[in-house]
Amino acid sequence: MKKNVLMAVFCLSFLGVTTLPLVAETSGGWVGYVTYTPRPVATMIGFEDVDLLWLRDVSALVGVDGFTFLGRRDTDHWMALTNKGATWLLQIHDATARYNFRAMIQPRNGRITVEKGVDWSGTGRDADAAKAAEMAVQYVQRARSAEGLFSPAEAVDHAALGHTAAPAAASHAAPAAPAAAHGAPAVTHGDGGQAFWQRLVDGNLRFISGRVTHPNQSFARLEETAKGQKPFAIVVTCSDSRVPPEILFDQGIGDLFVIRTAGEVVNEVELGSIEYAIEHLGVAYLVVLGHERCGAVDATLKGGDLPPNIEAIAAQIRPAIEASRFFKGDPLDNAVRENTKLVLAKISGSAIVAEALHAGTVNLKAAYYDLDTGRVAALP
Numbered sequence: 001m002k003k004n005v006l007m008a009v010f011c012l013s014f015l016g017v018t019t020l021p022l023v024a025e026t027s028g029g030w031v032g033y034v035t036y037t038p039r040p041v042a043t044m045i046g047f048e049d050v051d052l053l054w055l056r057d058v059s060a061l062v063g064v065d066g067f068t069f070l071g072r073r074d075t076d077h078w079m080a081l082t083n084k085g086a087t088w089l090l091q092i093h094d095a096t097a098r099y100n101f102r103a104m105i106q107p108r109n110g111r112i113t114v115e116k117g118v119d120w121s122g123t124g125r126d127a128d129a130a131k132a133a134e135m136a137v138q139y140v141q142r143a144r145s146a147e148g149l150f151s152p153a154e155a156v157d158h159a160a161l162g163h164t165a166a167p168a169a170a171s172h173a174a175p176a177a178p179a180a181a182h183g184a185p186a187v188t189h190g191d192g193g194q195a196f197w198q199r200l201v202d203g204n205l206r207f208i209s210g211r212v213t214h215p216n217q218s219f220a221r222l223e224e225t226a227k228g229q230k231p232f233a234i235v236v237t238c239s240d241s242r243v244p245p246e247i248l249f250d251q252g253i254g255d256l257f258v259i260r261t262a263g264e265v266v267n268e269v270e271l272g273s274i275e276y277a278i279e280h281l282g283v284a285y286l287v288v289l290g291h292e293r294c295g296a297v298d299a300t301l302k303g304g305d306l307p308p309n310i311e312a313i314a315a316q317i318r319p320a321i322e323a324s325r326f327f328k329g330d331p332l333d334n335a336v337r338e339n340t341k342l343v344l345a346k347i348s349g350s351a352i353v354a355e356a357l358h359a360g361t362v363n364l365k366a367a368y369y370d371l372d373t374g375r376v377a378a379l380p
Protein backbone atom coordinates (compact mmCIF):
# COMPACT_ATOMS: atom_id res chain seq x y z
CA MET A 1 0.00 0.00 0.00
CA LYS A 2 2.76 2.42 0.94
CA LYS A 3 4.49 1.70 -2.33
CA ASN A 4 1.30 2.42 -4.29
CA VAL A 5 0.81 5.70 -2.51
CA LEU A 6 4.37 6.76 -3.23
CA MET A 7 3.90 5.83 -6.86
CA ALA A 8 0.72 7.89 -7.01
CA VAL A 9 2.53 10.88 -5.51
CA PHE A 10 5.28 10.47 -8.05
CA CYS A 11 2.86 10.22 -11.00
CA LEU A 12 0.79 13.18 -9.91
CA SER A 13 3.89 15.27 -9.31
CA PHE A 14 5.17 14.31 -12.69
CA LEU A 15 1.93 15.42 -14.28
CA GLY A 16 2.12 18.71 -12.48
CA VAL A 17 -0.89 18.03 -10.27
CA THR A 18 -0.47 19.91 -7.06
CA THR A 19 -3.06 18.31 -4.84
CA LEU A 20 -3.37 14.74 -3.78
CA PRO A 21 -6.90 14.09 -2.67
CA LEU A 22 -8.05 11.15 -0.64
CA VAL A 23 -5.04 9.07 0.15
CA ALA A 24 -6.23 6.05 2.07
CA GLU A 25 -3.82 4.87 4.71
CA THR A 26 -4.64 1.27 5.48
CA SER A 27 -1.46 0.14 7.14
CA GLY A 28 -2.26 1.82 10.46
CA GLY A 29 -2.48 5.41 11.64
CA TRP A 30 -5.18 7.67 10.29
CA VAL A 31 -7.66 6.09 7.98
CA GLY A 32 -8.96 8.13 5.08
CA TYR A 33 -6.96 11.26 5.65
CA VAL A 34 -6.55 13.97 3.10
CA THR A 35 -3.24 15.54 2.40
CA TYR A 36 -2.24 18.50 0.35
CA THR A 37 1.05 19.11 -1.31
CA PRO A 38 2.25 21.92 0.90
CA ARG A 39 3.19 24.53 -1.66
CA PRO A 40 -0.26 25.86 -2.70
CA VAL A 41 -1.52 25.92 0.88
CA ALA A 42 1.54 27.75 2.13
CA THR A 43 1.58 30.28 -0.68
CA MET A 44 -2.14 30.84 -0.35
CA ILE A 45 -2.32 31.56 3.32
CA GLY A 46 0.96 31.05 5.20
CA PHE A 47 1.75 32.13 8.72
CA GLU A 48 3.18 35.52 9.44
CA ASP A 49 6.66 35.55 10.92
CA VAL A 50 5.29 36.69 14.24
CA ASP A 51 2.99 33.63 14.38
CA LEU A 52 5.87 31.28 13.69
CA LEU A 53 8.06 32.98 16.27
CA TRP A 54 5.32 32.60 18.82
CA LEU A 55 4.81 28.93 17.98
CA ARG A 56 8.54 28.41 18.19
CA ASP A 57 8.66 29.95 21.66
CA VAL A 58 5.76 27.89 22.93
CA SER A 59 7.24 24.73 21.39
CA ALA A 60 10.60 25.43 22.95
CA LEU A 61 8.95 25.73 26.34
CA VAL A 62 7.13 22.43 26.13
CA GLY A 63 10.17 20.66 24.64
CA VAL A 64 10.35 17.91 22.05
CA ASP A 65 7.32 15.62 22.34
CA GLY A 66 5.86 18.17 24.72
CA PHE A 67 2.17 18.97 24.57
CA THR A 68 0.24 22.03 25.58
CA PHE A 69 -3.22 23.41 25.14
CA LEU A 70 -3.10 26.75 23.36
CA GLY A 71 -6.71 27.20 24.27
CA ARG A 72 -9.36 25.15 25.94
CA ARG A 73 -12.87 25.74 27.10
CA ASP A 74 -13.96 22.18 27.76
CA THR A 75 -13.55 18.72 26.30
CA ASP A 76 -15.46 19.79 23.19
CA HIS A 77 -13.51 22.95 22.47
CA TRP A 78 -9.76 22.96 22.53
CA MET A 79 -6.65 23.64 20.54
CA ALA A 80 -3.40 21.90 21.29
CA LEU A 81 0.15 21.95 20.09
CA THR A 82 2.56 19.03 20.16
CA ASN A 83 6.21 19.71 19.50
CA LYS A 84 7.59 16.88 17.41
CA GLY A 85 10.88 18.62 16.83
CA ALA A 86 10.98 18.62 13.05
CA THR A 87 7.27 19.40 12.88
CA TRP A 88 4.62 20.87 15.08
CA LEU A 89 1.29 19.15 15.32
CA LEU A 90 -1.66 21.45 15.74
CA GLN A 91 -4.98 19.92 16.71
CA ILE A 92 -8.19 21.87 16.76
CA HIS A 93 -11.37 20.45 18.12
CA ASP A 94 -14.43 22.64 18.12
CA ALA A 95 -17.57 20.60 18.35
CA THR A 96 -19.82 23.63 18.08
CA ALA A 97 -18.37 24.84 14.82
CA ARG A 98 -17.53 21.31 13.76
CA TYR A 99 -13.95 22.15 12.99
CA ASN A 100 -12.00 19.09 13.93
CA PHE A 101 -8.66 18.54 12.39
CA ARG A 102 -5.01 17.89 12.80
CA ALA A 103 -2.42 19.89 10.91
CA MET A 104 1.31 19.46 10.62
CA ILE A 105 3.31 22.67 10.53
CA GLN A 106 6.88 22.84 9.33
CA PRO A 107 8.71 25.13 11.78
CA ARG A 108 11.13 26.41 9.16
CA ASN A 109 8.64 27.86 6.68
CA GLY A 110 5.21 27.44 8.23
CA ARG A 111 4.10 24.97 5.61
CA ILE A 112 0.81 23.37 6.61
CA THR A 113 -0.33 19.85 5.85
CA VAL A 114 -3.82 18.96 6.96
CA GLU A 115 -3.98 15.38 8.01
CA LYS A 116 -7.36 14.35 9.22
CA GLY A 117 -10.86 15.28 10.15
CA VAL A 118 -11.73 17.43 7.16
CA ASP A 119 -15.17 16.17 6.43
CA TRP A 120 -17.43 18.72 8.01
CA SER A 121 -18.85 20.97 5.34
CA GLY A 122 -20.15 18.53 2.80
CA THR A 123 -18.36 20.51 0.10
CA GLY A 124 -15.61 18.00 -0.35
CA ARG A 125 -12.43 17.09 1.38
CA ASP A 126 -10.24 19.27 -0.82
CA ALA A 127 -12.20 22.36 0.07
CA ASP A 128 -12.21 21.36 3.71
CA ALA A 129 -8.47 20.81 3.78
CA ALA A 130 -7.88 24.29 2.38
CA LYS A 131 -10.36 25.73 4.86
CA ALA A 132 -8.72 23.81 7.70
CA ALA A 133 -5.29 25.18 6.82
CA GLU A 134 -6.76 28.68 6.74
CA MET A 135 -8.39 28.09 10.12
CA ALA A 136 -5.14 26.80 11.59
CA VAL A 137 -3.59 30.16 10.82
CA GLN A 138 -6.53 32.09 12.24
CA TYR A 139 -6.64 30.05 15.42
CA VAL A 140 -2.92 30.44 16.00
CA GLN A 141 -3.24 34.19 15.53
CA ARG A 142 -6.12 34.28 17.98
CA ALA A 143 -4.17 32.22 20.52
CA ARG A 144 -1.16 34.47 20.13
CA SER A 145 -3.12 37.67 20.60
CA ALA A 146 -5.28 36.05 23.27
CA GLU A 147 -8.56 36.98 21.69
CA GLY A 148 -10.22 34.17 23.59
CA LEU A 149 -10.41 30.92 21.71
CA PHE A 150 -13.76 29.18 21.97
CA SER A 151 -15.33 32.03 23.89
CA PRO A 152 -18.68 31.29 25.51
CA ALA A 153 -20.29 33.65 22.98
CA GLU A 154 -19.50 31.05 20.33
CA ALA A 155 -21.28 28.36 22.26
CA VAL A 156 -24.43 28.59 20.21
CA ASP A 157 -26.68 25.63 20.64
CA HIS A 158 -26.08 22.76 18.31
CA ALA A 159 -29.73 22.29 17.44
CA ALA A 160 -29.91 25.80 15.96
CA LEU A 161 -27.06 24.91 13.66
CA GLY A 162 -28.55 21.59 12.79
CA HIS A 163 -25.57 19.93 14.37
CA THR A 164 -26.07 17.07 16.70
CA ALA A 165 -22.64 15.58 16.98
CA ALA A 166 -19.07 15.95 15.92
CA PRO A 167 -18.35 14.55 12.48
CA ALA A 168 -17.62 10.88 12.27
CA ALA A 169 -14.39 11.52 10.40
CA ALA A 170 -12.49 12.17 13.57
CA SER A 171 -12.53 10.77 17.06
CA HIS A 172 -11.98 13.33 19.72
CA ALA A 173 -11.07 12.20 23.12
CA ALA A 174 -9.33 15.22 24.59
CA PRO A 175 -5.67 14.43 25.13
CA ALA A 176 -4.79 13.39 28.63
CA ALA A 177 -2.89 15.28 31.27
CA PRO A 178 -2.08 18.58 29.60
CA ALA A 179 0.37 20.65 31.58
CA ALA A 180 -1.22 24.02 31.01
CA ALA A 181 -4.91 23.69 31.56
CA HIS A 182 -5.49 20.58 33.56
CA GLY A 183 -7.49 20.16 36.72
CA ALA A 184 -11.13 19.69 37.47
CA PRO A 185 -13.10 22.70 38.61
CA ALA A 186 -14.35 22.41 42.14
CA VAL A 187 -17.95 22.69 41.07
CA THR A 188 -19.79 22.26 37.84
CA HIS A 189 -21.65 25.44 37.12
CA GLY A 190 -21.74 26.90 33.66
CA ASP A 191 -18.35 26.29 32.18
CA GLY A 192 -16.82 25.64 35.60
CA GLY A 193 -15.03 28.97 35.47
CA GLN A 194 -13.08 27.72 32.47
CA ALA A 195 -13.33 31.06 30.66
CA PHE A 196 -11.67 32.85 33.60
CA TRP A 197 -8.94 30.23 33.85
CA GLN A 198 -8.44 30.43 30.11
CA ARG A 199 -7.99 34.19 30.37
CA LEU A 200 -5.25 33.66 32.93
CA VAL A 201 -3.61 30.89 30.92
CA ASP A 202 -3.71 33.01 27.77
CA GLY A 203 -2.03 35.86 29.62
CA ASN A 204 0.62 33.52 31.00
CA LEU A 205 1.28 32.14 27.51
CA ARG A 206 1.79 35.70 26.29
CA PHE A 207 4.15 36.33 29.19
CA ILE A 208 6.32 33.26 28.69
CA SER A 209 6.48 33.71 24.94
CA GLY A 210 7.43 37.37 25.21
CA ARG A 211 4.28 38.48 23.39
CA VAL A 212 2.74 40.49 26.19
CA THR A 213 -0.01 42.94 25.32
CA HIS A 214 -0.17 44.75 28.72
CA PRO A 215 -3.96 44.87 28.59
CA ASN A 216 -5.96 47.36 30.64
CA GLN A 217 -3.00 49.50 31.62
CA SER A 218 -4.02 52.70 29.87
CA PHE A 219 -5.08 55.93 31.54
CA ALA A 220 -8.55 55.32 30.09
CA ARG A 221 -8.69 52.04 32.02
CA LEU A 222 -7.64 53.90 35.16
CA GLU A 223 -10.49 56.36 34.70
CA GLU A 224 -12.94 53.57 33.94
CA THR A 225 -12.05 51.55 37.01
CA ALA A 226 -11.92 54.62 39.26
CA LYS A 227 -15.71 54.48 39.22
CA GLY A 228 -15.76 50.92 40.49
CA GLN A 229 -13.93 47.65 40.23
CA LYS A 230 -15.03 44.39 38.68
CA PRO A 231 -12.02 42.06 38.82
CA PHE A 232 -12.52 38.70 37.13
CA ALA A 233 -10.34 36.61 39.43
CA ILE A 234 -8.92 36.48 42.93
CA VAL A 235 -5.29 35.42 43.06
CA VAL A 236 -3.89 34.21 46.37
CA THR A 237 -0.14 33.89 46.13
CA CYS A 238 3.20 34.36 47.83
CA SER A 239 4.74 37.74 48.64
CA ASP A 240 7.88 36.55 46.86
CA SER A 241 9.04 39.36 44.58
CA ARG A 242 9.45 36.91 41.71
CA VAL A 243 5.75 36.03 41.60
CA PRO A 244 3.88 39.22 40.58
CA PRO A 245 0.40 38.13 39.39
CA GLU A 246 -0.42 41.02 37.05
CA ILE A 247 2.88 40.56 35.25
CA LEU A 248 2.99 36.78 34.96
CA PHE A 249 -0.66 36.65 33.88
CA ASP A 250 -0.26 39.73 31.63
CA GLN A 251 -3.25 41.53 33.16
CA GLY A 252 -3.94 45.15 34.03
CA ILE A 253 -5.75 47.55 36.31
CA GLY A 254 -8.97 46.20 37.78
CA ASP A 255 -8.44 42.66 36.50
CA LEU A 256 -7.14 40.77 39.53
CA PHE A 257 -8.02 40.96 43.21
CA VAL A 258 -4.71 39.94 44.75
CA ILE A 259 -3.90 38.61 48.20
CA ARG A 260 -0.24 37.99 48.95
CA THR A 261 1.43 36.66 52.05
CA ALA A 262 4.64 34.69 52.52
CA GLY A 263 3.82 31.11 51.59
CA GLU A 264 0.34 32.31 50.50
CA VAL A 265 -0.94 31.38 53.95
CA VAL A 266 -4.40 32.63 54.82
CA ASN A 267 -5.95 33.43 58.15
CA GLU A 268 -8.96 35.51 59.21
CA VAL A 269 -7.75 38.70 57.52
CA GLU A 270 -7.00 37.06 54.18
CA LEU A 271 -10.17 34.97 54.27
CA GLY A 272 -12.13 38.15 54.99
CA SER A 273 -10.59 39.79 51.93
CA ILE A 274 -11.56 36.80 49.79
CA GLU A 275 -15.08 36.76 51.17
CA TYR A 276 -15.42 40.48 50.44
CA ALA A 277 -14.35 39.99 46.82
CA ILE A 278 -16.81 37.14 46.32
CA GLU A 279 -19.74 38.70 48.14
CA HIS A 280 -19.40 42.37 47.26
CA LEU A 281 -17.45 42.40 44.01
CA GLY A 282 -19.02 39.27 42.58
CA VAL A 283 -15.71 37.65 41.69
CA ALA A 284 -16.46 34.15 40.40
CA TYR A 285 -12.99 32.66 40.17
CA LEU A 286 -10.11 32.13 42.58
CA VAL A 287 -6.63 30.77 42.03
CA VAL A 288 -4.18 29.82 44.75
CA LEU A 289 -0.75 30.06 43.19
CA GLY A 290 2.17 28.31 44.88
CA HIS A 291 5.61 28.62 43.42
CA GLU A 292 8.87 26.79 42.91
CA ARG A 293 11.55 27.13 45.64
CA CYS A 294 9.27 29.07 47.99
CA GLY A 295 11.42 30.52 50.76
CA ALA A 296 8.63 30.42 53.34
CA VAL A 297 8.06 26.71 52.76
CA ASP A 298 11.79 26.09 52.69
CA ALA A 299 12.33 27.86 56.03
CA THR A 300 9.52 25.84 57.59
CA LEU A 301 10.98 22.63 56.17
CA LYS A 302 14.40 23.41 57.64
CA GLY A 303 12.84 23.99 61.05
CA GLY A 304 14.55 25.65 64.02
CA ASP A 305 13.49 28.55 66.17
CA LEU A 306 11.78 31.38 64.39
CA PRO A 307 10.76 34.83 65.65
CA PRO A 308 7.11 34.78 66.83
CA ASN A 309 5.49 36.45 63.81
CA ILE A 310 7.44 34.37 61.30
CA GLU A 311 6.64 31.30 63.38
CA ALA A 312 2.95 32.16 62.86
CA ILE A 313 3.51 31.73 59.12
CA ALA A 314 5.52 28.52 59.55
CA ALA A 315 2.82 27.07 61.78
CA GLN A 316 0.39 27.34 58.89
CA ILE A 317 2.79 25.71 56.42
CA ARG A 318 3.78 22.83 58.73
CA PRO A 319 0.69 20.67 57.96
CA ALA A 320 1.74 20.62 54.28
CA ILE A 321 5.20 19.42 55.25
CA GLU A 322 3.70 16.70 57.43
CA ALA A 323 1.29 15.65 54.69
CA SER A 324 4.02 15.38 52.06
CA ARG A 325 6.67 13.84 54.30
CA PHE A 326 6.59 10.44 52.62
CA PHE A 327 6.07 11.60 49.05
CA LYS A 328 8.65 10.61 46.48
CA GLY A 329 10.73 13.36 44.93
CA ASP A 330 11.97 16.70 46.17
CA PRO A 331 10.69 17.46 49.71
CA LEU A 332 10.55 21.23 49.13
CA ASP A 333 8.67 20.97 45.86
CA ASN A 334 6.30 18.39 47.32
CA ALA A 335 5.63 20.64 50.31
CA VAL A 336 5.03 23.68 48.06
CA ARG A 337 2.45 21.78 46.04
CA GLU A 338 0.79 20.33 49.14
CA ASN A 339 0.71 23.73 50.81
CA THR A 340 -1.00 25.27 47.78
CA LYS A 341 -3.69 22.62 47.90
CA LEU A 342 -4.15 22.94 51.65
CA VAL A 343 -4.54 26.71 51.34
CA LEU A 344 -7.21 26.08 48.70
CA ALA A 345 -8.92 23.64 51.05
CA LYS A 346 -8.84 26.18 53.87
CA ILE A 347 -10.36 28.85 51.65
CA SER A 348 -13.13 26.50 50.55
CA GLY A 349 -13.89 25.92 54.23
CA SER A 350 -14.92 29.54 54.77
CA ALA A 351 -18.68 29.67 55.27
CA ILE A 352 -19.15 32.34 52.61
CA VAL A 353 -16.92 30.59 50.08
CA ALA A 354 -18.58 27.25 50.80
CA GLU A 355 -21.98 28.81 50.21
CA ALA A 356 -20.81 30.32 46.89
CA LEU A 357 -19.34 26.97 45.88
CA HIS A 358 -22.61 25.27 46.71
CA ALA A 359 -24.54 27.87 44.72
CA GLY A 360 -22.12 27.44 41.85
CA THR A 361 -21.20 31.11 41.78
CA VAL A 362 -17.49 30.63 42.34
CA ASN A 363 -14.81 28.19 41.19
CA LEU A 364 -11.44 27.56 42.78
CA LYS A 365 -8.19 26.26 41.38
CA ALA A 366 -4.75 25.44 42.76
CA ALA A 367 -1.83 26.23 40.46
CA TYR A 368 1.95 26.20 40.47
CA TYR A 369 4.37 28.81 39.18
CA ASP A 370 7.68 27.69 37.74
CA LEU A 371 10.34 30.29 38.56
CA ASP A 372 12.63 29.04 35.78
CA THR A 373 10.19 29.13 32.89
CA GLY A 374 7.54 31.58 34.09
CA ARG A 375 4.89 29.02 33.39
CA VAL A 376 1.73 28.55 35.44
CA ALA A 377 0.25 25.04 35.52
CA ALA A 378 -2.86 23.82 37.28
CA LEU A 379 -2.27 21.40 40.13
CA PRO A 380 -4.16 18.13 39.90
Ligand SMILES: [Zn+2]
Residues within 6 Å of the ligand: 238, 239, 240, 262, 263, 264, 291, 293, 294, 295, 296, 297
Ligand atom coordinates in the same frame (compact mmCIF):
# COMPACT_ATOMS: atom_id res chain seq x y z
ZN1 LIG B 1 7.13 31.92 48.32
